[in-house]
Amino acid sequence: MKNTFIPFVFSFYCLLLLGLTQNIKASNEAYTITYQRIPAFPPATFDSELIAPFFKKYPKFNSFKPEVIKLYKKNEYQYLWYDSRGINEFASLLHDKVNNLDQEGLHIRVPYQEEIRDIFQDLEKREKSNVEVELLMSSLYFFYANKVFKGLDVYKTKELGWYLPRKKQSYGNRLDSLLQDPSLINEPDKELLGQYYQLKEALKDYRNMEKHGGWSAIEFPKKTKSLKPGDTATAILKIRNRLFISGDLKTDSKNNLYDKELLAGVLKYKERNGYAADSLLLLKHIKNMNVPVEERIKTIMLNMERCRWISPSITKNKQYIVVNIPSFTLTYFKDGKPALISRVVVGKSMNKTAVFSGQMSQVVFSPYWNVPSSILRKEILPAIAKNPYYLAKNDMEWVGNRVRQRPGEQNALGKVKFVFPNSHIIYMHDTPSKKLFELEQRAFSHGCIRVARPRDLAIKVLEDDPNWPIEKIDAAMNRGVEKAYNLKTKIPVYIGYFTSWVDREGQVNFYDDIYGHDVKLAELLFTD
Incomplete structure (x- = not known):
């Protein structure tokens, strides 16, 4: 008997290759056959050998070459910026964003701006896939992401004295999401600190003031x-x-x-x-x-740039401490809310407090002050030369070839210090010089951070530890015998430098550039 199954399968397979589906509708013993077109061809691709010549022609984008190559390898060299109608929606949105980088607090020139503008004015380039246009758009994306989300490179920020850890980002993965949903480019991005967007709103307000004459x-x-x-x-x-x-x-x-x-x-x-x-x-x-309002605008832009260097993940910690040097303020956050705010004294201009982070691991009650060798050489030894009773008068003693001050009322570290090991040899501590906290400008230390509310900070740091009720903390602070306690849970400490900051009430605050960091950063950001 003749097998009719094989011809049937073959015919059906042919229909699929043609991208056709058959819908049969019965009506009075007659059949109406309709066909619906199904996309049958894979996305267009280009030759990978064309990437190298592109970057020779557009060398200002050369730093993004590794990322562009990685992007297209992952996508098997498919066109990403074109769809069936030509240049896709995200390409137009990206172009608009790049044309308005000033809204992101950036004062920069966009490489090949005229060539990119011509793409969106040339109907043929918009409608027909073009390798050069494709690679220009990808390079432009990485340029945009680098400037808006990353900012200055880590080497330059370290030259500026910024040692807070920089975040790691994958802009290629972000592009995948944006191509799927272009509107995401207008949404706040999780890669940026929330403060960035608050400063962005402040920038808009101050530019509006400028527009109306300041x-x-x-x-x-x-x-x-x-x-x-x-x-x-x-x-x-x-x-x-x-x-x-x-x-x-x-x-x-x-x-x-x-x-x-x-x-x-x-x-x-x-x-x-x-x-x-x-x-x-x-x-x-x-x-x-x-x-002038123009200077306030620059200050906001400088601090938006600093926000690019910080990972927003720091705010997800259950507890952490932030010290802002220009505002002379310490804030201890717990469960996302300020649990304690204290005035602080920071390093004077000759002994700047470093901008870095650490992990508070220890609280030391009734501490000794081990005099740093620089202070011993510059201050203590000359004082001893003038007055042989200087050490006794200040409750100090020699320990080998070092000098230390005994615990007590005169001790420079007061009754408690908070240790977060670091190469800068900086810690937070109490002080007998309480009157300094009444001053507006409080840059007087040798680099360490003096806390106006040390007892309250000790209580907050130890409040979840049943071994340390308040009575025991008070006793340890006043016993006059050094006692170090290792915390069960380390607390992140971030020492930052922000001369403009939007507070929880939405008010934009401005602080003096006490170390001149703004001046140096401005030279990098505002030089044409």
């Missing part, structure tokens, strides 16, 4: 030491307007009287600019208000 310079009244509530002066009109423009006042009454409304604005301004919360307006405050 603020006028204020002339402080001659022969006047201060302005206080109840005073009247022409300068108060400009101060009021200045605070209205920057959002510290809701309205501008155009009144030259220093009234309660103005006082509220002054206190808000002082709070977010690192000043003592009092009612007096001094010349230094007016000088600060006179900083």
